[in-house]
Amino acid sequence: MIMTRRNLLAGAGAFSAWLLLAAGGLLAGAVRAAIPRSAFDRATLDDIIKDLGGSGSSESGDIEMHVPEIAENGAVVPVEVTSKLANTRSIALIVSKNPHPLSASFQIPEGTEPYISTRIKVGETADIIALVKTDAGFFTSKRLVKVTLGGCGG
């Protein structure tokens, strides 16, 4: 193919588009991510919320949480969250004293109940925080979990 200026620009445009798609995780085989991975490196709730596109949160009595009061094994702590807030879009789980507090984030599309049950590692006695994103902003609820045997490693 003769390298004309038009060909070069068309090629550059296609490459840039490819880069954008790859960055957005939209290529087949690329890992899908609904939230930036940087959120998993943040040390505070507020910084996590910023990475999720928010600016602060309010506590809500409309988020139900079931966690054990005392976890004998911090490596496997069951957590159940049900959001009764209208237009719940995502539920995230944060452990206040873990080295990396954000544990998991779940996107809830229409047709899926705003309910999640899973098991997470809790390194030491800490608050487990449910962070719920709705169309009206970010809301939280928390429960203290006492840990007798820490769950994060050695």
Next chain:
Amino acid sequence: MPDPMKIRATVVGEVAEVKVLMAHPMETGQRKDADGKLVPARFIISVQAHCNEREVLSADWGPSVSKNPFLAFRLRGVAKGDKISISWTDTAGESRTDEALVV
């Protein structure tokens, strides 16, 4: 090839409950093995669930989801015989997809 997931999907009334048990070490990178050496981090970072072709859940995970992850969620508009498919991808680029029918 990673070990298969166990998926149970049952519908009661209008709501289907899906329970998944994945097989994965979910290493944080902070654990030491018997020789005192750090075990490298390796954990699931992305999970998607589909019912037939519709995406019904997507999740981003860090290393503090427990080993052999358990996950349960609930769906509306699902009937017996619908196909539930769960996929995960981890930090090493490994992935796994398993399916089950709603009963």
